[in-house]
Amino acid sequence: MTRIRLRSPDRESQTDTRVGESWLGAARRLAVPAEPVAADLSDDPKTFLVDEDLRVGLRPMLHSDLHDVLRWRHADHVRRWFGPPPTWQDVVDRYGPRIDGRQPTRMSVIEANGRSVGFIQDYLVRDHPEYAVLTPDPNAIGGDYLIGEPAWVGRGIGTRLIWTWLAGLPAQYPGTKTVFVSPDHRNAASLRILAKTGFEQGLWFDEPQRDGTVSTVIGCSLDLDVVVGPPG
Incomplete structure:
Protein backbone atom coordinates (compact mmCIF):
# COMPACT_ATOMS: atom_id res chain seq x y z
CA MET A 1 0.00 0.00 0.00
CA THR A 2 1.05 3.59 -0.64
CA ARG A 3 -0.11 6.52 1.46
CA ILE A 4 -1.87 9.24 -0.57
CA ARG A 5 -2.58 12.78 0.67
CA LEU A 6 -4.95 15.23 -1.01
CA ARG A 7 -4.87 18.96 -0.37
CA SER A 8 -7.69 21.28 -1.41
CA PRO A 9 -8.46 24.89 -0.50
CA ASP A 10 -10.65 23.89 2.45
CA ARG A 11 -9.35 20.55 3.70
CA GLU A 12 -6.69 17.85 3.71
CA SER A 13 -7.37 14.11 3.63
CA GLN A 14 -5.43 10.86 3.33
CA THR A 15 -5.98 7.29 2.21
CA ASP A 16 -4.03 4.18 1.21
CA THR A 17 -3.99 2.66 -2.24
CA ARG A 18 -6.02 -0.48 -2.65
CA VAL A 19 -4.71 -3.66 -4.26
CA GLY A 20 -4.02 -2.91 -7.92
CA GLU A 21 -4.97 0.75 -7.56
CA SER A 22 -2.75 3.54 -8.91
CA TRP A 23 -1.72 6.60 -6.92
CA LEU A 24 -3.99 8.73 -9.09
CA GLY A 25 -6.86 6.30 -8.62
CA ALA A 26 -6.61 6.65 -4.84
CA ALA A 27 -6.40 10.44 -5.09
CA ARG A 28 -9.52 10.48 -7.26
CA ARG A 29 -11.46 8.71 -4.52
CA LEU A 30 -10.61 11.60 -2.19
CA ALA A 31 -11.14 14.37 -4.74
CA VAL A 32 -14.54 13.44 -6.24
CA PRO A 33 -15.92 15.26 -8.18
CA ALA A 34 -12.77 17.37 -8.81
CA GLU A 35 -9.74 16.05 -10.70
CA PRO A 36 -6.57 15.85 -8.57
CA VAL A 37 -3.13 16.79 -9.89
CA ALA A 38 0.28 15.81 -8.59
CA ALA A 39 1.92 18.21 -6.14
CA ASP A 40 4.82 16.09 -4.86
CA LEU A 41 5.07 12.34 -5.45
CA SER A 42 8.70 12.11 -4.37
CA ASP A 43 8.00 11.59 -0.67
CA ASP A 44 5.68 9.70 1.68
CA PRO A 45 2.79 10.34 1.58
CA LYS A 46 2.35 11.06 -2.11
CA THR A 47 0.73 14.48 -2.26
CA PHE A 48 -1.95 15.55 -4.75
CA LEU A 49 -3.94 18.75 -4.80
CA VAL A 50 -7.07 20.30 -6.24
CA ASP A 51 -6.32 23.68 -7.80
CA GLU A 52 -8.70 25.51 -10.11
CA ASP A 53 -6.58 28.67 -10.43
CA LEU A 54 -4.00 27.24 -12.85
CA ARG A 55 -5.37 25.44 -15.88
Missing part, protein backbone atom coordinates in the same frame (compact mmCIF):
# COMPACT_ATOMS: atom_id res chain seq x y z
CA VAL A 56 -2.78 23.62 -17.97
CA GLY A 57 -3.74 21.76 -21.12
CA LEU A 58 -2.24 20.25 -24.25
CA ARG A 59 -3.46 20.56 -27.82
CA PRO A 60 -2.06 19.26 -31.12
CA MET A 61 0.57 21.53 -32.63
CA LEU A 62 -0.33 23.26 -35.91
CA HIS A 63 1.89 24.74 -38.61
CA SER A 64 0.70 28.16 -37.44
CA ASP A 65 2.43 27.48 -34.08
CA LEU A 66 5.87 27.23 -35.66
CA HIS A 67 6.54 30.97 -35.39
CA ASP A 68 6.10 30.61 -31.63
CA VAL A 69 8.32 27.52 -31.66
CA LEU A 70 11.08 29.50 -33.38
CA ARG A 71 10.78 32.30 -30.83
CA TRP A 72 10.81 29.87 -27.92
CA ARG A 73 13.88 28.07 -29.26
CA HIS A 74 15.70 31.42 -29.35
CA ALA A 75 14.89 32.29 -25.73
CA ASP A 76 18.00 32.43 -23.53
CA HIS A 77 16.68 30.00 -20.91
CA VAL A 78 15.86 27.44 -23.65
CA ARG A 79 19.15 27.71 -25.54
CA ARG A 80 21.03 26.54 -22.45
CA TRP A 81 19.48 23.06 -22.72
CA PHE A 82 18.44 22.78 -26.37
CA GLY A 83 21.60 24.05 -28.03
CA PRO A 84 22.12 26.64 -30.78
CA PRO A 85 18.88 28.32 -31.92
CA PRO A 86 17.51 27.04 -35.22
CA THR A 87 16.68 29.03 -38.34
CA TRP A 88 13.11 29.28 -39.61
CA GLN A 89 13.85 26.61 -42.21
CA ASP A 90 15.32 24.35 -39.51
CA VAL A 91 12.07 24.61 -37.55
CA VAL A 92 9.92 23.90 -40.61
CA ASP A 93 12.07 20.92 -41.63
CA ARG A 94 12.22 19.44 -38.15
CA TYR A 95 8.71 19.93 -36.83
CA GLY A 96 6.62 20.12 -40.00
CA PRO A 97 6.76 16.38 -40.79
CA ARG A 98 5.82 15.58 -37.21
CA ILE A 99 2.80 17.88 -37.33
CA ASP A 100 1.72 16.24 -40.61
CA GLY A 101 2.07 12.74 -39.14
CA ARG A 102 4.88 11.78 -41.50
CA GLN A 103 7.19 11.07 -38.56
CA PRO A 104 6.29 9.06 -35.43
CA THR A 105 6.60 11.94 -32.97
CA ARG A 106 3.48 13.60 -31.55
CA MET A 107 3.76 17.37 -31.06
CA SER A 108 1.59 19.23 -28.54
CA VAL A 109 1.41 22.88 -27.53
CA ILE A 110 1.25 23.65 -23.82
CA GLU A 111 -1.46 26.09 -22.82
CA ALA A 112 -1.54 27.78 -19.41
CA ASN A 113 -4.82 29.51 -18.60
CA GLY A 114 -5.55 29.54 -22.34
CA ARG A 115 -2.20 30.96 -23.48
CA SER A 116 0.38 29.05 -25.54
CA VAL A 117 3.56 28.91 -23.47
CA GLY A 118 5.65 26.02 -24.83
CA PHE A 119 5.51 22.55 -26.31
CA ILE A 120 6.01 18.89 -25.51
CA GLN A 121 6.76 16.01 -27.84
CA ASP A 122 6.34 12.29 -27.25
CA TYR A 123 7.08 9.10 -29.14
CA LEU A 124 7.73 5.41 -28.68
CA VAL A 125 11.38 4.87 -27.89
CA ARG A 126 11.51 1.81 -30.17
CA ASP A 127 10.99 4.14 -33.15
CA HIS A 128 14.44 5.61 -32.39
CA PRO A 129 16.80 2.58 -32.29
CA GLU A 130 19.87 4.63 -31.34
CA TYR A 131 18.02 5.74 -28.20
CA ALA A 132 16.22 2.48 -27.42
CA VAL A 133 19.44 0.69 -26.49
CA LEU A 134 19.93 3.15 -23.62
CA THR A 135 16.56 2.57 -21.95
CA PRO A 136 15.48 -0.19 -19.54
CA ASP A 137 12.33 -0.67 -21.64
CA PRO A 138 12.64 -0.14 -25.42
CA ASN A 139 8.84 -0.07 -25.64
CA ALA A 140 8.68 2.97 -23.35
CA ILE A 141 7.18 6.35 -24.21
CA GLY A 142 9.82 9.05 -24.54
CA GLY A 143 9.31 12.77 -24.25
CA ASP A 144 10.91 16.22 -24.29
CA TYR A 145 9.42 19.56 -23.32
CA LEU A 146 10.18 23.24 -23.00
CA ILE A 147 8.41 26.23 -21.52
CA GLY A 148 9.27 28.97 -23.98
CA GLU A 149 7.60 32.03 -22.49
CA PRO A 150 10.03 33.60 -19.97
CA ALA A 151 7.15 35.04 -17.94
CA TRP A 152 5.95 31.50 -17.14
CA VAL A 153 9.31 30.10 -16.04
CA GLY A 154 9.64 29.49 -12.29
CA ARG A 155 5.91 29.71 -11.62
CA GLY A 156 5.29 26.03 -10.89
CA ILE A 157 3.90 25.23 -14.30
CA GLY A 158 6.47 22.49 -14.98
CA THR A 159 5.03 20.02 -12.47
CA ARG A 160 1.49 20.67 -13.68
CA LEU A 161 2.54 20.30 -17.30
CA ILE A 162 4.29 16.97 -16.82
CA TRP A 163 1.37 15.65 -14.79
CA THR A 164 -1.16 16.73 -17.43
CA TRP A 165 0.95 14.97 -20.05
CA LEU A 166 1.32 11.78 -18.00
CA ALA A 167 -2.39 11.57 -17.22
CA GLY A 168 -3.18 11.51 -20.94
CA LEU A 169 -0.61 8.92 -22.00
CA PRO A 170 -2.55 5.71 -21.16
CA ALA A 171 -5.24 6.75 -23.64
CA GLN A 172 -2.73 7.81 -26.30
CA TYR A 173 -0.50 4.72 -25.97
CA PRO A 174 -2.72 1.82 -24.79
CA GLY A 175 -0.77 -1.02 -23.23
CA THR A 176 2.46 0.91 -22.80
CA LYS A 177 3.73 0.69 -19.22
CA THR A 178 6.83 2.88 -18.97
CA VAL A 179 7.71 6.52 -19.57
CA PHE A 180 11.40 7.37 -20.04
CA VAL A 181 12.96 10.83 -20.24
CA SER A 182 16.59 11.93 -19.96
CA PRO A 183 17.30 15.51 -18.89
CA ASP A 184 20.79 16.97 -18.68
CA HIS A 185 22.39 16.08 -15.34
CA ARG A 186 22.91 19.80 -14.65
CA ASN A 187 19.24 20.66 -15.11
CA ALA A 188 18.26 20.54 -11.44
CA ALA A 189 14.88 22.20 -12.03
CA SER A 190 13.79 19.60 -14.57
CA LEU A 191 15.03 16.72 -12.41
CA ARG A 192 13.05 18.07 -9.47
CA ILE A 193 9.88 18.36 -11.59
CA LEU A 194 10.26 14.77 -12.72
CA ALA A 195 10.75 13.55 -9.14
CA LYS A 196 7.63 15.42 -8.02
CA THR A 197 5.57 13.72 -10.73
CA GLY A 198 6.70 10.18 -9.88
CA PHE A 199 9.85 9.54 -11.95
CA GLU A 200 12.82 7.67 -10.52
CA GLN A 201 16.40 8.37 -11.58
CA GLY A 202 18.47 5.59 -13.13
CA LEU A 203 21.38 5.30 -15.53
CA TRP A 204 23.62 8.24 -16.42
CA PHE A 205 24.85 8.20 -20.03
CA ASP A 206 26.36 10.43 -22.71
CA GLU A 207 23.96 11.53 -25.44
CA PRO A 208 25.23 12.96 -28.77
CA GLN A 209 23.73 16.34 -29.66
CA ARG A 210 22.81 17.73 -33.07
CA ASP A 211 25.67 20.24 -32.92
CA GLY A 212 28.25 17.46 -32.51
CA THR A 213 28.73 17.87 -28.76
CA VAL A 214 27.89 15.29 -26.10
CA SER A 215 25.76 15.88 -22.99
CA THR A 216 25.65 13.71 -19.89
CA VAL A 217 22.01 12.96 -19.13
CA ILE A 218 20.14 11.03 -16.46
CA GLY A 219 17.61 8.40 -17.48
CA CYS A 220 14.40 8.82 -15.48
CA SER A 221 11.62 6.23 -15.59
CA LEU A 222 8.00 6.11 -14.47
CA ASP A 223 5.65 3.13 -14.18
CA LEU A 224 2.33 4.30 -15.64
CA ASP A 225 0.36 1.46 -14.02
CA VAL A 226 1.61 2.40 -10.55
CA VAL A 227 1.38 6.18 -10.84
CA VAL A 228 -1.46 6.94 -13.27
CA GLY A 229 -3.36 3.73 -13.92
CA PRO A 230 -5.82 3.17 -16.79
CA PRO A 231 -7.59 5.99 -18.63
CA GLY A 232 -10.21 7.56 -16.43
Whole structure:
Protein backbone atom coordinates (compact mmCIF):
# COMPACT_ATOMS: atom_id res chain seq x y z
CA MET A 1 0.00 0.00 0.00
CA THR A 2 1.05 3.59 -0.64
CA ARG A 3 -0.11 6.52 1.46
CA ILE A 4 -1.87 9.24 -0.57
CA ARG A 5 -2.58 12.78 0.67
CA LEU A 6 -4.95 15.23 -1.01
CA ARG A 7 -4.87 18.96 -0.37
CA SER A 8 -7.69 21.28 -1.41
CA PRO A 9 -8.46 24.89 -0.50
CA ASP A 10 -10.65 23.89 2.45
CA ARG A 11 -9.35 20.55 3.70
CA GLU A 12 -6.69 17.85 3.71
CA SER A 13 -7.37 14.11 3.63
CA GLN A 14 -5.43 10.86 3.33
CA THR A 15 -5.98 7.29 2.21
CA ASP A 16 -4.03 4.18 1.21
CA THR A 17 -3.99 2.66 -2.24
CA ARG A 18 -6.02 -0.48 -2.65
CA VAL A 19 -4.71 -3.66 -4.26
CA GLY A 20 -4.02 -2.91 -7.92
CA GLU A 21 -4.97 0.75 -7.56
CA SER A 22 -2.75 3.54 -8.91
CA TRP A 23 -1.72 6.60 -6.92
CA LEU A 24 -3.99 8.73 -9.09
CA GLY A 25 -6.86 6.30 -8.62
CA ALA A 26 -6.61 6.65 -4.84
CA ALA A 27 -6.40 10.44 -5.09
CA ARG A 28 -9.52 10.48 -7.26
CA ARG A 29 -11.46 8.71 -4.52
CA LEU A 30 -10.61 11.60 -2.19
CA ALA A 31 -11.14 14.37 -4.74
CA VAL A 32 -14.54 13.44 -6.24
CA PRO A 33 -15.92 15.26 -8.18
CA ALA A 34 -12.77 17.37 -8.81
CA GLU A 35 -9.74 16.05 -10.70
CA PRO A 36 -6.57 15.85 -8.57
CA VAL A 37 -3.13 16.79 -9.89
CA ALA A 38 0.28 15.81 -8.59
CA ALA A 39 1.92 18.21 -6.14
CA ASP A 40 4.82 16.09 -4.86
CA LEU A 41 5.07 12.34 -5.45
CA SER A 42 8.70 12.11 -4.37
CA ASP A 43 8.00 11.59 -0.67
CA ASP A 44 5.68 9.70 1.68
CA PRO A 45 2.79 10.34 1.58
CA LYS A 46 2.35 11.06 -2.11
CA THR A 47 0.73 14.48 -2.26
CA PHE A 48 -1.95 15.55 -4.75
CA LEU A 49 -3.94 18.75 -4.80
CA VAL A 50 -7.07 20.30 -6.24
CA ASP A 51 -6.32 23.68 -7.80
CA GLU A 52 -8.70 25.51 -10.11
CA ASP A 53 -6.58 28.67 -10.43
CA LEU A 54 -4.00 27.24 -12.85
CA ARG A 55 -5.37 25.44 -15.88
CA VAL A 56 -2.78 23.62 -17.97
CA GLY A 57 -3.74 21.76 -21.12
CA LEU A 58 -2.24 20.25 -24.25
CA ARG A 59 -3.46 20.56 -27.82
CA PRO A 60 -2.06 19.26 -31.12
CA MET A 61 0.57 21.53 -32.63
CA LEU A 62 -0.33 23.26 -35.91
CA HIS A 63 1.89 24.74 -38.61
CA SER A 64 0.70 28.16 -37.44
CA ASP A 65 2.43 27.48 -34.08
CA LEU A 66 5.87 27.23 -35.66
CA HIS A 67 6.54 30.97 -35.39
CA ASP A 68 6.10 30.61 -31.63
CA VAL A 69 8.32 27.52 -31.66
CA LEU A 70 11.08 29.50 -33.38
CA ARG A 71 10.78 32.30 -30.83
CA TRP A 72 10.81 29.87 -27.92
CA ARG A 73 13.88 28.07 -29.26
CA HIS A 74 15.70 31.42 -29.35
CA ALA A 75 14.89 32.29 -25.73
CA ASP A 76 18.00 32.43 -23.53
CA HIS A 77 16.68 30.00 -20.91
CA VAL A 78 15.86 27.44 -23.65
CA ARG A 79 19.15 27.71 -25.54
CA ARG A 80 21.03 26.54 -22.45
CA TRP A 81 19.48 23.06 -22.72
CA PHE A 82 18.44 22.78 -26.37
CA GLY A 83 21.60 24.05 -28.03
CA PRO A 84 22.12 26.64 -30.78
CA PRO A 85 18.88 28.32 -31.92
CA PRO A 86 17.51 27.04 -35.22
CA THR A 87 16.68 29.03 -38.34
CA TRP A 88 13.11 29.28 -39.61
CA GLN A 89 13.85 26.61 -42.21
CA ASP A 90 15.32 24.35 -39.51
CA VAL A 91 12.07 24.61 -37.55
CA VAL A 92 9.92 23.90 -40.61
CA ASP A 93 12.07 20.92 -41.63
CA ARG A 94 12.22 19.44 -38.15
CA TYR A 95 8.71 19.93 -36.83
CA GLY A 96 6.62 20.12 -40.00
CA PRO A 97 6.76 16.38 -40.79
CA ARG A 98 5.82 15.58 -37.21
CA ILE A 99 2.80 17.88 -37.33
CA ASP A 100 1.72 16.24 -40.61
CA GLY A 101 2.07 12.74 -39.14
CA ARG A 102 4.88 11.78 -41.50
CA GLN A 103 7.19 11.07 -38.56
CA PRO A 104 6.29 9.06 -35.43
CA THR A 105 6.60 11.94 -32.97
CA ARG A 106 3.48 13.60 -31.55
CA MET A 107 3.76 17.37 -31.06
CA SER A 108 1.59 19.23 -28.54
CA VAL A 109 1.41 22.88 -27.53
CA ILE A 110 1.25 23.65 -23.82
CA GLU A 111 -1.46 26.09 -22.82
CA ALA A 112 -1.54 27.78 -19.41
CA ASN A 113 -4.82 29.51 -18.60
CA GLY A 114 -5.55 29.54 -22.34
CA ARG A 115 -2.20 30.96 -23.48
CA SER A 116 0.38 29.05 -25.54
CA VAL A 117 3.56 28.91 -23.47
CA GLY A 118 5.65 26.02 -24.83
CA PHE A 119 5.51 22.55 -26.31
CA ILE A 120 6.01 18.89 -25.51
CA GLN A 121 6.76 16.01 -27.84
CA ASP A 122 6.34 12.29 -27.25
CA TYR A 123 7.08 9.10 -29.14
CA LEU A 124 7.73 5.41 -28.68
CA VAL A 125 11.38 4.87 -27.89
CA ARG A 126 11.51 1.81 -30.17
CA ASP A 127 10.99 4.14 -33.15
CA HIS A 128 14.44 5.61 -32.39
CA PRO A 129 16.80 2.58 -32.29
CA GLU A 130 19.87 4.63 -31.34
CA TYR A 131 18.02 5.74 -28.20
CA ALA A 132 16.22 2.48 -27.42
CA VAL A 133 19.44 0.69 -26.49
CA LEU A 134 19.93 3.15 -23.62
CA THR A 135 16.56 2.57 -21.95
CA PRO A 136 15.48 -0.19 -19.54
CA ASP A 137 12.33 -0.67 -21.64
CA PRO A 138 12.64 -0.14 -25.42
CA ASN A 139 8.84 -0.07 -25.64
CA ALA A 140 8.68 2.97 -23.35
CA ILE A 141 7.18 6.35 -24.21
CA GLY A 142 9.82 9.05 -24.54
CA GLY A 143 9.31 12.77 -24.25
CA ASP A 144 10.91 16.22 -24.29
CA TYR A 145 9.42 19.56 -23.32
CA LEU A 146 10.18 23.24 -23.00
CA ILE A 147 8.41 26.23 -21.52
CA GLY A 148 9.27 28.97 -23.98
CA GLU A 149 7.60 32.03 -22.49
CA PRO A 150 10.03 33.60 -19.97
CA ALA A 151 7.15 35.04 -17.94
CA TRP A 152 5.95 31.50 -17.14
CA VAL A 153 9.31 30.10 -16.04
CA GLY A 154 9.64 29.49 -12.29
CA ARG A 155 5.91 29.71 -11.62
CA GLY A 156 5.29 26.03 -10.89
CA ILE A 157 3.90 25.23 -14.30
CA GLY A 158 6.47 22.49 -14.98
CA THR A 159 5.03 20.02 -12.47
CA ARG A 160 1.49 20.67 -13.68
CA LEU A 161 2.54 20.30 -17.30
CA ILE A 162 4.29 16.97 -16.82
CA TRP A 163 1.37 15.65 -14.79
CA THR A 164 -1.16 16.73 -17.43
CA TRP A 165 0.95 14.97 -20.05
CA LEU A 166 1.32 11.78 -18.00
CA ALA A 167 -2.39 11.57 -17.22
CA GLY A 168 -3.18 11.51 -20.94
CA LEU A 169 -0.61 8.92 -22.00
CA PRO A 170 -2.55 5.71 -21.16
CA ALA A 171 -5.24 6.75 -23.64
CA GLN A 172 -2.73 7.81 -26.30
CA TYR A 173 -0.50 4.72 -25.97
CA PRO A 174 -2.72 1.82 -24.79
CA GLY A 175 -0.77 -1.02 -23.23
CA THR A 176 2.46 0.91 -22.80
CA LYS A 177 3.73 0.69 -19.22
CA THR A 178 6.83 2.88 -18.97
CA VAL A 179 7.71 6.52 -19.57
CA PHE A 180 11.40 7.37 -20.04
CA VAL A 181 12.96 10.83 -20.24
CA SER A 182 16.59 11.93 -19.96
CA PRO A 183 17.30 15.51 -18.89
CA ASP A 184 20.79 16.97 -18.68
CA HIS A 185 22.39 16.08 -15.34
CA ARG A 186 22.91 19.80 -14.65
CA ASN A 187 19.24 20.66 -15.11
CA ALA A 188 18.26 20.54 -11.44
CA ALA A 189 14.88 22.20 -12.03
CA SER A 190 13.79 19.60 -14.57
CA LEU A 191 15.03 16.72 -12.41
CA ARG A 192 13.05 18.07 -9.47
CA ILE A 193 9.88 18.36 -11.59
CA LEU A 194 10.26 14.77 -12.72
CA ALA A 195 10.75 13.55 -9.14
CA LYS A 196 7.63 15.42 -8.02
CA THR A 197 5.57 13.72 -10.73
CA GLY A 198 6.70 10.18 -9.88
CA PHE A 199 9.85 9.54 -11.95
CA GLU A 200 12.82 7.67 -10.52
CA GLN A 201 16.40 8.37 -11.58
CA GLY A 202 18.47 5.59 -13.13
CA LEU A 203 21.38 5.30 -15.53
CA TRP A 204 23.62 8.24 -16.42
CA PHE A 205 24.85 8.20 -20.03
CA ASP A 206 26.36 10.43 -22.71
CA GLU A 207 23.96 11.53 -25.44
CA PRO A 208 25.23 12.96 -28.77
CA GLN A 209 23.73 16.34 -29.66
CA ARG A 210 22.81 17.73 -33.07
CA ASP A 211 25.67 20.24 -32.92
CA GLY A 212 28.25 17.46 -32.51
CA THR A 213 28.73 17.87 -28.76
CA VAL A 214 27.89 15.29 -26.10
CA SER A 215 25.76 15.88 -22.99
CA THR A 216 25.65 13.71 -19.89
CA VAL A 217 22.01 12.96 -19.13
CA ILE A 218 20.14 11.03 -16.46
CA GLY A 219 17.61 8.40 -17.48
CA CYS A 220 14.40 8.82 -15.48
CA SER A 221 11.62 6.23 -15.59
CA LEU A 222 8.00 6.11 -14.47
CA ASP A 223 5.65 3.13 -14.18
CA LEU A 224 2.33 4.30 -15.64
CA ASP A 225 0.36 1.46 -14.02
CA VAL A 226 1.61 2.40 -10.55
CA VAL A 227 1.38 6.18 -10.84
CA VAL A 228 -1.46 6.94 -13.27
CA GLY A 229 -3.36 3.73 -13.92
CA PRO A 230 -5.82 3.17 -16.79
CA PRO A 231 -7.59 5.99 -18.63
CA GLY A 232 -10.21 7.56 -16.43
